[in-house]
Structures are given as structure tokens and as C-alpha cells.
Amino acid sequence: MGTMRSAMSVRARRVAVGASVLCASAAVAAGTTVTTPPAHALVDTVTAVSAGCMAGDPEFHDASRTTIPRIHGPYADCRGSSPSIVARVADGVLGLFITDLDLSSLNGVAALGPGSSAEIKGLGFNTAVAGGLLPASAGTASAHARDPFSAAIAAGGMRSTGTADSLLGAALAVGLFGGDATASGWLGGLAMALTTDGSDVSATAVGGMALASSGADHPICSAVYATATTGKGSCTSLLFLFQQYDRNDGLTNFAIKNPLDVGLAAPLDGVLSDEVVSLLDRLGVQGVAGLADLSIVPEFRSDLIRVVVKDGGWFRLESDVPQWLGGLLRPQPPQPTAPDPATIIDSTQALTRSIPSAIDRASTLVPSEDDQVAHLDDLGGDPAAVAASAGGSGSAADPAGRSGAVTDPVDGSGAATDPVDGAGTTTDPVDGPAPVDGDSGVVTTGSLDSVD
Numbered sequence: 001m002g003t004m005r006s007a008m009s010v011r012a013r014r015v016a017v018g019a020s021v022l023c024a025s026a027a028v029a030a031g032t033t034v035t036t037p038p039a040h041a042l043v044d045t046v047t048a049v050s051a052g053c054m055a056g057d058p059e060f061h062d063a064s065r066t067t068i069p070r071i072h073g074p075y076a077d078c079r080g081s082s083p084s085i086v087a088r089v090a091d092g093v094l095g096l097f098i099t100d101l102d103l104s105s106l107n108g109v110a111a112l113g114p115g116s117s118a119e120i121k122g123l124g125f126n127t128a129v130a131g132g133l134l135p136a137s138a139g140t141a142s143a144h145a146r147d148p149f150s151a152a153i154a155a156g157g158m159r160s161t162g163t164a165d166s167l168l169g170a171a172l173a174v175g176l177f178g179g180d181a182t183a184s185g186w187l188g189g190l191a192m193a194l195t196t197d198g199s200d201v202s203a204t205a206v207g208g209m210a211l212a213s214s215g216a217d218h219p220i221c222s223a224v225y226a227t228a229t230t231g232k233g234s235c236t237s238l239l240f241l242f243q244q245y246d247r248n249d250g251l252t253n254f255a256i257k258n259p260l261d262v263g264l265a266a267p268l269d270g271v272l273s274d275e276v277v278s279l280l281d282r283l284g285v286q287g288v289a290g291l292a293d294l295s296i297v298p299e300f301r302s303d304l305i306r307v308v309v310k311d312g313g314w315f316r317l318e319s320d321v322p323q324w325l326g327g328l329l330r331p332q333p334p335q336p337t338a339p340d341p342a343t344i345i346d347s348t349q350a351l352t353r354s355i356p357s358a359i360d361r362a363s364t365l366v367p368s369e370d371d372q373v374a375h376l377d378d379l380g381g382d383p384a385a386v387a388a389s390a391g392g393s394g395s396a397a398d399p400a401g402r403s404g405a406v407t408d409p410v411d412g413s414g415a416a417t418d419p420v421d422g423a424g425t426t427t428d429p430v431d432g433p434a435p436v437d438g439d440s441g442v443v444t445t446g447s448l449d450s451v452d
Contacts, residue, residue: 041076042108051076054108055083055126063111072135074111077119083107084125085148113138116157124150124166131157139175150185160195169205174271179214189223192297194271199231208240211297215270218245222298241300254307257300261324264295 041061043052048071051063057078065071087103095101103125111118112131115138120126124145132138139156143164151170156162160175169185172192179195182202189205193212201212201219208223212230219228221237228235236244245253272292302320309315 041110042106043110043112045076048114050074050113051111052109053078055081055120057108065114071114073114073138074116074130075118076109076111077117078109080119080121081126082123084123084145086151087125109141111141116140118142118154118156120144120152122146122150122152123148124152126151127153128162129155129157130162132159143171152185154183156181166191175201181212183212189226191226191228192267193228194267195230196271197231201228201230203228208237209297210237211265211267213267213269213271215268215272216265218247220265220297220299222300243300250311252309253303254309255303256305258302258304258320258324259300261300261302261320263299263301265297265299266293266295267297268292268294 041052041054041057043050045051045061045063047063048065049063051061051074053059053061053076055078060079061076063074063076084104084107087107090103091101106127107125108127109118109120110129110131112129113133115135116130116132117138118128118130118141120128120143122145124147126143126145128141128143130139130141137158139158140161141154141156142162143152143154144166145152146165146167149168150166152164152166153172154162154164155174155176157176159178161180162173162175163180163182164171164173165183166185168187169189169191171183171185171190172194173181173183174194174196175181176196178198180200181193181195183191183193184204185191186204186206188207190209191203191205192210193201193203195201195212195214197214199214201214203210203212203219204225204227205221205223206225208226209220210223210226210228211220212228213219214230216230216232218233219230219235221228221235221243222240223237224239226235226237231248233248234246241257241259243253243255243257245255247253269292302324304319304321306318306320307315308318
């Protein structure tokens with residue numbers, strides 16, 4: 001009898017172990033992992049100021065103020081995401097070369113300022129950061145890395161939206177100061193959409209790279225299939241060499257690119273405006289300067305043959321081959337050298353180390369809860385007044401009266417007057433006559449004919 005009980009106990013334990021293995025296998029097959037809630041967030045949740053969470057957090061973080069006047073948001077949502085396994089592996093492998101590297105600490109959401117909203121979804125590496133000082137200047141960010149081997153990074157601030165979506169690829173979308181950025185990376189594609197001048201940009205890449213940057217002269221499409229659109233034009237790429245480019249001037253180019261004339265473009269070149277650099281300096285973000293000149297986006301710089309089509313049906317044939325061949329024979333000007341790998345590593349190390357602390361510091365730049373309530377009370381709780389105070393209307397408002405008109409600082413007449421006599425005419429700084437003829441009071445062009 002004891003032997004039978006012992007055998008039954010062993011079989012019961014084996015059944016229990018087998019059931020556990022089956023449950024674990026089912027969870028892996030379903031693409032889900034059972035994890036405990038993260039012990040910390042990318043930024044702490046503080047009422048009306050900030051909200052944050054880490055990938056896998058099962059809770060929705062709402063930092064709205066529920067008293068009157070009500071302040072909506074910020075919101076942080078990580079419920080549809082899982083911690084990135086690739087980030088953990090990268091921390092262990094790359095950490096051998098780059099000390100203090102902690103990509104896993106960036107696998108989350110930070111929403112700073114009232115009205116801001118950020119969310120992440122999917123099994124891959126996700127980061128979403130949104131910010132704004134007042135509800136009218138709030139930003140929105142959404143990152144969705146659909147599989148464990150994808151990466152999606154989105155940032156939106158100051159009335160902008162950043163949306164990044166990827167499947168077996170990578171996407172980077174950054175929108176600041178009123179422009180919206182959308183990036184989609186599919187099946188080995190890397191798409192980057194960056195805007196800091198108020199224009200909308202978008203990029204999609206399949207098996208290659210696409211860059212839509214407000215700081216670049218033109219968008220770049222270099223992929224099996226890619227599209228990119230900025231305020232300066234749009235491009236479409238098919239099998240890398242077949243490309244269409246619309247210059248937004250009524251002309252459209254259909255070209256076969258020159259595969260022997262390839263260059264590299266820096267995605268951050270021109271995007272880091274003075275405003276952005278000043279903001280990053282205030283937040284303490286280090287390492288950006290070293291990455292600004294990093295050229296990683298391939299670009300075909302000339303066309304074997306190009307058909308230029310004008311609205312209305314007119315077209316012409318062109319080719320860059322003669323100029324390209326001539327350039328090979330002429331001495332080339334010195335090209336900027338690529339950044340030293342050690343510099344790139346140092347910059348990456350400083351950047352990854354400073355971002356979490358910069359996010360925490362950014363929450364201190366947001367007006368406190370009492371300051372926001374007092375500001376709303378001064379404006380009478382009027383949403384239109386709140387939008388006007390944050391420049392949400394998009395008009396150049398007078399700092400004192402918010403009237404939207406640019407007035408004379410002395411008499412308020414709205415006319416650009418002379419700083420001395422106020423007559424409204426542009427006179428010579430010494431005696432008033434025009435510098436050429438002095439009779440009519442008209443400033444002439446100064447050409448030889450006018451002197452005679």
C-alpha cells in the first residue's frame with residue numbers, strides 16, 4: 001500500500017510539472033510573458049505634473065487633477081507592452097564596451113505637463129516621451145514595436161505628436177514645436193521622421209532606410225520600398241534604384257539612380273535647432289553634439305536618367321552622368337571625415353546615461369500644481385484664454401494685450417515709425433536727405449545710371 005501511494009505521489013508531481021511546462025509553452029507561443037509590475041517608472045506620477053510607467057506595467061497612470069478647475073492629464077499607458085528581451089541582452093553584451101549602458105531603463109513612458117499623453121504597445125523595445133508646459137502646448141507620443149525584434153521610439157512636445165510603428169524593423173518619430181512626425185519601419189526597414197520647425201513629416205521603409213527630416217534639403221528614400229514626405233518635397237523608392245521625387249514646385253522627377261554614386265546623410269543635421277539645443281542643455285542631455293554629425297542614411301546622389309514632368313503634361317529628359325564623370329576626373333574637395341568610433345561610443349554612453357535624469361529634471365520645469373491653478377484662475381478658467389496664453393492659436397500675439405497685432409513700442413499706432421521723429425518715414429540718420437540725390441527723399445539703387 002505504501003508503495004502504491006508513493007507511485008501515485010510521483011505521478012501527481014509529474015502531472016503538475018507537465019501542466020506547468022504546457023502553460024509556459026502556451027504563454028511563449030502566444031507571445032506573452034508573465035512578469036511582475038515594474039518596481040520603478042521612467043518618471044514618477046505626480047498629480048497634474050507628470051506620469052510614467054515601464055514596459056509591462058498593468059496599470060494606467062492618470063495624473064489629472066480632479067478638483068475645479070480640472071486639469072486633464074498627463075497620462076501614461078504601458079498596459080499593452082512587455083519588457084524588451086533584446087534590450088536586456090544588449091545591456092549585457094554592449095555593456096562590455098560601453099559602461100553604464102542601461103537600455104532597459106528607457107523601455108517605458110514619460111508624460112510631462114498637463115494634457116500630455118504617451119503610450120507604448122507590443123513585445124519589442126518601446127520608448128515614448130510627451131511633454132508640454134500648459135494644456136494648450138501639450139504633446140502626444142505613441143510607440144508600437146509589434147514583435148520582440150522591433151524597436152519604436154516616439155517623442156512629441158509643444159503641440160506636436162510623434163507616432164512610431166514597427167514590425168521586424170525600427171522606427172523613430174520626433175515632433176517638436178507644432179509639427180507632427182510619423183515613422184513606420186517594416187521587415188528590416190529603418191524609418192526616421194524628425195521635425196522641429198512646425199512642419200508635418202512622415203517616413204515608411206521596407207527593407208532599407210527612409211528619412212524625413214525638417215532640417216534636410218530633401219527627404220531620402222533608399223529601400224526595397226520607401227516613402228518620405230516633408231514640407232520641402234516627397235520621395236518614393238522601389239527596389240532602391242527606381243525613385244520618384246516631387247519637389248512641391250509643380251515638377252516631378254522619375255529617375256533611375258546611379259548605383260555607383262552613393263553618399264551618407266546625417267539624420268540629425270539641421271534638426272538640432274538653437275531652440276532644441278537650448279532645451280537639451282537645460283535638461284542636461286549629454287552626447288547629442290557627438291551624434292549630430294553621425295552619417296548613417298545611404299543616399300544615391302545622382303541619376304543615370306531622369307524624366308522631369310511638369311503639371312499639364314510637359315516633360316524633358318535629363319542625366320547626371322556627364323557631371324558625375326567630370327567630378328571623378330577633377331580633384332575633389334576634402335570631405336568631412338567620419339566621426340571616430342571612440343567618439344560615437346563616448347557620445348552614446350553619455351546620452352543613454354543622461355536621458356533618465358533629464359526626464360526627471362524635465363518634470364521640475366513644468367509649472368507646479370498650485371501655479372497652474374493660479375494661472376487658470378487669473379484667466380477665469382476660459383479655455384480660449386488658456387490657449388492664447390500658450391500661443392496655441394498660432395498667431396504672433398502682443399506680449400501685453402494678446403491682441404495678435406504687432407504694435408509700435410512707443411505710441412501703439414501699429415505703424416513702423418522712425419525712432420527719432422515718429423513721422424513714419426525712413427530718413428538719413430544724420431540730416432534726413434537720401435544718400436544719393438537728396439532731392440526727392442527716395443532712396444535710389446545706386447547704379448551708374450542713377451548717378452548720371
